[in-house]
Amino acid sequence: MRSESGMVNAMPGCGEFSLIDHFNRTVTEQVFRDEHTLVLFGFTHCRVVCPRSLARYAGVLDQLAGEGWPVRGIYISVDPARDTPEVMRDYLQPYPAFLGLTGDDAQIDQAKAAFRVFARRVSDPDEPNGYRVPHTAIAYLLDAEGRCLAHFADALAAEEVLDRMRPLLATQLRQSGA
């Protein structure tokens, strides 16, 4: 009897990818190693979800840093046609806790698959260039090994996210002996 895998890789964050950061450097999934990381997907022309999400999580990361739990923010574009590294750098200037990542279509597709993210370009004459990119608005918390510890739906308020992240980070730090 051949035993085939059921879907074991249910939690995202385990896949490999290669992207360009907003300083024009090539980065791989190794960028998530050695420290805790919060990963968001989005696009710089996003009107509502991304600005709200970035503002919320910038506040969360600031708060955690103040409590002695540094977590790095990563913002991965789902709109590589418009989101060049330069555009990402300018866009993320108000959110210094976040590093922007972009790439070509194939690179972005690989990153989306790694995180099981939905994003799809749809026509919209009211938008610049005539399109927008609805996308999954989930934040992923990765540990220092790149494993997904938890994910947070967009509806969660900052305090709820903090309440969920603190015990996870505390457990992790206890296990690492820090």
Place this chain on the structure above:
Amino acid sequence: MRDTSSPAATADRLTPEQIGHLRHFDNLSLLPANDWSLMQGMATGQDDFGAYRFQLAYMAYALAITHVHRLPAAPGVFKPIFERIIGKLLLPEVWLYWRDVSRGGSIFNSHLSERYHEEWDPVARDNIMYSAYVQSLVLLYNVLFDDDRYARPGAITFEHWSYFWGGDGHRFAYDQNTLNEHLYWKMVESGYLGVACEPNCIFQICNQPAILGFRMHDLLTGGSRAEEVTRGYEQAWAQFGRIGDNGHYHVMLSEDTHAVRPNAAQAPWVDAWCGALMNMWNGDFVRANYPQQLADLLLQQPDGTLSVKSAPRPPVKGHTVLNDDSDFGWVAAWASEMGDEETLRGLLQHADRHMAPQWRDGGLYYPRNDRTADADGYRTLVEPMTGNVLLGYARLNVRDGLRGVYEAPWSDGHFREPAIVAVGSGMDVLRARFDRATQSLLFALQARSDQPASEAWIALGRITGRGPWRLMFDVEQVAHGDDTTLKCTGPVSLQPTDCGLELHWSGQRVQIMQMIFEHDATAAPSP
């Protein structure tokens, strides 16, 4: 939490017809593996809407509804049937169609067939029309019976090997948590539009059971996946609308083009199936659209009964489409969920008059009949899904029945309350409810005349630690005891067992019984 313990919430005891439907579900669940007697529909290969998986799943949903709303203190009636239904749902005969359907080739996905491959794992991709039923049933089982047997690694295993072909065979192991997690992420990847059934076909209907499963998982784990998914679902479908210009639910969405397929023909099964399920989490919306949708579908008949206007399926590329739409059954189920008693009564009157109800081995069903109508034009078409399952489901349901299961099946302390935890094959349970106000287990029994008297028994469980008790037949005390003593003074036999007391009674009438306890075992101890 809903209070199901007060007498005011008591539904009347089950009618002979309701008991008959439960017995029929039981009878079908007891058939040997791969004996699908009475369940075979007109289509080939288990790829249509009357397939075994649908019949099994909606029998289980009907059991859940009946247990929660009508017999909350009788898990022993439902648990064994539920287990057997899940066992059948995992049989290869039920899911093997996916190996073929996964390759595409229908008119909805033939242009994409080159990218599809033969897929054996029936829950890995697409096929939410199967995977969501497995997921929702095993999680429902855990919630309803406080039994996590399907949470064990490999507890849900899809396995096929043949002596005659296929080499080493196939085996795919899951459990209720890995399966739920997998479907959740498939839902996320879809942007919450939903997971496809056949490749490229996202049906609104078939994603509702997955939402039920997410909700059950949330109840077990304290999560909020169902809320997240339904909120995302609303946003994702907002651009298409869930309903077309004619006021009827959209049938499906093409995954590649995002083209919506409206219910232009006003097929009753589309509205009724979708409405009966979506009422779980979106009741206001479903209720707001119900009257007009129903008015378009319902048929008033000269004999005062009601039927439905089925939409004929046009030929496709010269072929007749064979599919058990089960329009009549789905509208009855929908009306029952809406609490529309007038419509339900009219439909059931039609079924009883024109659809040849039969009793077999104590069970009630409406046998398959492929003839569309009789000489007078009355609908006689009965698909196995309608005749075995949906008319029973409708008769057993209560207003917002499935919605109640979704929201909160049990109040706190339910699993510590006295209950009928096992039932012999010779006993029907017509009523079973624990009344907290009087600390009484209220139940009604009837011995089956077609079974040996030795099988006319029930097991009363969760009764220890409650101090002295009295057993009443109507107003007459027939036994009393406590955790260590027992005395019978009337026409009943009671024997202590590992799980409580085994009660034998073989009178010929419906007997109303009441077990009254002195103490509330769930109450906080006095300081």
